[in-house]
Amino acid sequence: MAEFVERDLEGMVPELEQMKRVGLFKKGEISQITNKRKIYEYKLRRRQKSKDDYMQYVQYETNLLALVKKRRALIGYNFKKLEIDIAIVQRIHKLFRMAISRFPEDIKLWLSYIAFAKQQNDKATVSRQYSKMLQIHNKKPDLWVSAAKYEFEHNTNPDTARSLLQRGIRFNDDSRKLWIEYYRLELMFAEQMRQRKQLLGDVREQDEEVSDAVLNGNVAKIVYTHALKSIPDDVNFILSFLPICQLFDFTKNHEEDICHELKERYSDKPVAWDALAQRCIGRNQDNLDEDDSEIKFHQVYEEAVNTVAGGLKSFIESFGSGLPLRSFKCCP
Numbered sequence: 001m002a003e004f005v006e007r008d009l010e011g012m013v014p015e016l017e018q019m020k021r022v023g024l025f026k027k028g029e030i031s032q033i034t035n036k037r038k039i040y041e042y043k044l045r046r047r048q049k050s051k052d053d054y055m056q057y058v059q060y061e062t063n064l065l066a067l068v069k070k071r072r073a074l075i076g077y078n079f080k081k082l083e084i085d086i087a088i089v090q091r092i093h094k095l096f097r098m099a100i101s102r103f104p105e106d107i108k109l110w111l112s113y114i115a116f117a118k119q120q121n122d123k124a125t126v127s128r129q130y131s132k133m134l135q136i137h138n139k140k141p142d143l144w145v146s147a148a149k150y151e152f153e154h155n156t157n158p159d160t161a162r163s164l165l166q167r168g169i170r171f172n173d174d175s176r177k178l179w180i181e182y183y184r185l186e187l188m189f190a191e192q193m194r195q196r197k198q199l200l201g202d203v204r205e206q207d208e209e210v211s212d213a214v215l216n217g218n219v220a221k222i223v224y225t226h227a228l229k230s231i232p233d234d235v236n237f238i239l240s241f242l243p244i245c246q247l248f249d250f251t252k253n254h255e256e257d258i259c260h261e262l263k264e265r266y267s268d269k270p271v272a273w274d275a276l277a278q279r280c281i282g283r284n285q286d287n288l289d290e291d292d293s294e295i296k297f298h299q300v301y302e303e304a305v306n307t308v309a310g311g312l313k314s315f316i317e318s319f320g321s322g323l324p325l326r327s328f329k330c331c332p
Helices: 002-011 013-021 027-044 051-075 085-102 107-119 123-136 141-153 158-171 176-200 218-230 235-239 252-265 270-280 290-317
Strands: none
Touching (some): 002 013, 027 051, 085 107, 107 123, 123 141, 141 158, 141 176, 158 176, 218 235, 218 252, 235 252, 235 270, 252 270
16 A cells, blocks of 8 residues: 555655745645645555545645645746646546445535536537436436536536536436526527627528528427427426526427417316416517506406306306305315
8 A cells, every 4th residue: 555655645745846846835834735635545555445445635726726826826936837837736636536436326426526627728628527427317307407517618618518518408308407407408509590690690601501490480389399208297397398488589480389288188277377378468469558568468368267167167066056056165
């Protein structure tokens, strides 16, 4: 054990010598760093290792890196970063990889590594670790969503984001969150393409031409259709698409389709009527003034009361005279 620890410590000597030579740390501080690392290295060589052994070492190196940056700012020295700063960063990467290799079931460990890579703006490592994590934890919809959002919002890679959500749905086809985020992604992508078209006008290379179907959000409509086939007969699931649809100014037709479906299939559901009424004072479909919107709002509720009440009356009458109305008691 000792010989392996000594070998690893010897590999750190050039880094420590540079710290001392450029004036970032004094001789006594270098000795403290060496001794502290030796303690952590011995812990990692034990037969029984714990996650804390790795994470404490990671935390120490992270704090050391922060101190190096603070000392650099103090003395105004910005050279030898490869020999000092990058060496510490690479050691942290190595420690995370070792920890994950030993404890792959620990999701927090994966996310900690991804968070560190994000801090370093290491996009390649973030994407790679997301991919590796999802190979193991493929039944976690939140992880698929997190990975897709990173690719779309930070890595500007909508194709990879779309692929991640599609793969996530294959593993979790009953996940409402994955379907909703997939729908949102396609609308956001369409919005980006519309803005790009507006900026560039008609001057576009042939291989970059975007079809009208994409620009109009039709891909999102297809996602919506498949989502309802995967999770049928759930009015709340349908309602969850409505506020996302309303965020975009090119989706009014699809919003109308959703509302029509709510009215046709779920006219017995108060929550559906509530959504239809709220829509009147939300995104104004008919360019009505405030008073007219409020009138329409009340009209929808009146229609809802008549429809639901009519349905209840038919339900009662279907039992015939053998069941007295007093059997139905109102809730307090």
